[in-house]
Amino acid sequence: MSKNLLNLLLLVSTVVIFYVVVSPLYTGSGTIWQPEQGIVSLRNTNTQYDEALNKAQTLIQDAKSLRSKYDGVPQDTKTKLKVMVPDRKDIDPVRMVSEVNTIANMSGVSLSDLSYTEGIGVGNKGSYTISFSVKTTYNKFKEIMRNYETSLRLYSIQSVVFAIPETDSSIIPFQVKMDTYYIK
Helix, strand or coil, X not given: CCHHHHHHHHHHHHHHHHHHHHHHHHHCCCCCCCCCCCHHHHHHHHHHHHHHHXXXXXXXXXXXXXXXXXXXXXXXXXXXXXXXXXXXXXXXXXXXXXXXXXXXXXXXXXXXXXXXXXXXXXXXXXXXXXXXXXXXXXXXXXXXXXXXXXXXXXXXXXXXXXXXXXXXXXXXXXXXEEEEEEEC
16 A cells, blocks of 8 residues: 555544544534534533532531521520511410410500411511400500510511590500511
């Protein structure tokens, strides 16, 4: 065989090997042979996996940081937070209504028409709407509201409706609607 023929054969075989084997391996698409994925798509996938691993490592570090901050909170503060906004499993509506009544009784006033309904939660928050009526003086009513304000449980007053008494009595009928919250 002559040198020129051998060189031509090597050149042609190199071009054929490139188009049949190397190019499909690199791009993932070929005319004769098509591998499942090419090197380009595997590199992209590898880059996505590396980014996901980096994000996961960042999230793990953030979680460790938050855990150390949470562990640094005193236990009595954690207990107060659980009373302020309890978990769904820890809230008992009957006990909650009893607590509302007890707070009013601290002022020497009894509630009437005490009821509750579960509100529609948003995200991981839920609520109960508590409504009650009370007949008392304005100063006693302010004291009751102050007791709700300073209690450990979080209350949000939605409405207060009152009527002017028909007689010269200082007793005023109040209707209160308020929300208390829990974590779902």
